[in-house]
Amino acid sequence: MARYKVVLTGDPVLRRVSHPVKEVNDSIRKLMENMAETMYNAKGVGLAAPQVGINKRVIVVDIGEGLYKLVNPEIVSSSGIQDGPEGCLSVPNVIGNVKRSEHIKVKALDENGNIVIIEASGFLARAFQHEIDHLNGIIFTDKATAIERMSE
Numbered sequence: 425m426a427r428y429k430v431v432l433t434g435d436p437v438l439r440r441v442s443h444p445v446k447e448v449n450d451s452i453r454k455l456m457e458n459m460a461e462t463m464y465n466a467k468g469v470g471l472a473a474p475q476v477g478i479n480k481r482v483i484v485v486d487i488g489e490g491l492y493k494l495v496n497p498e499i500v501s502s503s504g505i506q507d508g509p510e511g512c513l514s515v516p517n518v519i520g521n522v523k524r525s526e527h528i529k530v531k532a533l534d535e536n537g538n539i540v541i542i543e544a545s546g547f548l549a550r551a552f553q554h555e556i557d558h559l560n561g562i563i564f565t566d567k568a569t570a571i572e573r574m575s576e
Contacts, residue, residue, distance in 0.1 A: 428462045428476035433515045433563060437474050442481045442559040445495045448537035452482065456493040456535055460484045468513045470551045472558030475514050483555040487547050494540070497532035497556055499525075506546065510554060510564045517575070520568025524553045 431437055445452055455478065463471040463484055473482040485492045504526030511519050528549045530542045544552055554564055565571060 426458050426461070427465050428458060430462065430466060430471075430513045431475055431477050433565070435477070435514075437477050437479060438514060438558070438563060439561045440474065440479055441561050442472075442474055442479050444481050445533075448495050448533050448535065452480075452495060453535050455480070455482060456484055456495075460486070460491055460493065463513075466513050470555040471513065472555045474558050474561075481559045483552075483559065485548070485551045485555055487551055489548070492542065492552075493535045494530070494532035494542075495534070495537075497530050497552070497559070499528050499553065499556060500531045500541075501529040503527045506550065508550065510550065510568065512554070512564050514558075515563060515565060518565065518571060518573055520565055520571040522550075522554075522564055522567045522569075524550045528552060530556075 459471050469487045470485040473480045481496045483494050502525035506526045507523045509519050510522045527545045530552050534540045
C-alpha cells in the first residue's frame with residue numbers, strides 16, 4: 425500500500441465537485457486502501473478522494489468502529505440536529521463548530537460494487553456528512569462557527 429500526501433486548503437481540487445465513479449474495479453479498490461492507510465497514518469477519522477488530489481466520489485471513514493469504504497455516497501434521508509466540533513486533515517490545526525444532521529441514511533457502493541445502505545447517528549453521521557461535503561467542494565470551515573486555530 426502507499427500513502428498519499430493530503431491536499432491542504434487553498435488547493436483548487438478541494439473546491440471541485442467530484443466525478444461519479446462509473447465502475448468499482450481494482451484501481452478504485454487500491455485507491456480506497458491507500459486512502460485508508462493515509463487516513464490512519466494521519467490519525468484522521470475520514471478522508472475523501474479530493475483530499476488526496478483525486479476528483480472522484482470516494483470516501484473512507486473509521487471512527488473506531490470499523491472501516492467504511494464507500495463509492496458514490498449520497499445522503500438519502502436525514503433528521504435531527506447536532507452541533508459540535510470538527511477538524512479536517514486538509515485544514516490542519518483549525519477546529520470549528522458545525523451544525524449537522526443527527527441521523528442520516530447513506531446510500532453508496534461498497535468495495536465490491538454492491539449497493540449498501542448505512543444508517544448512522546451522532547459522530548458517525550457527522551463524519552459521513554463531512555466527507556460527503558468534500559465530494560461537493562465544501563470544506564467544514566464554510567459551515568463552521570467559533571473557528572479556533574490550535575497551536576501546532
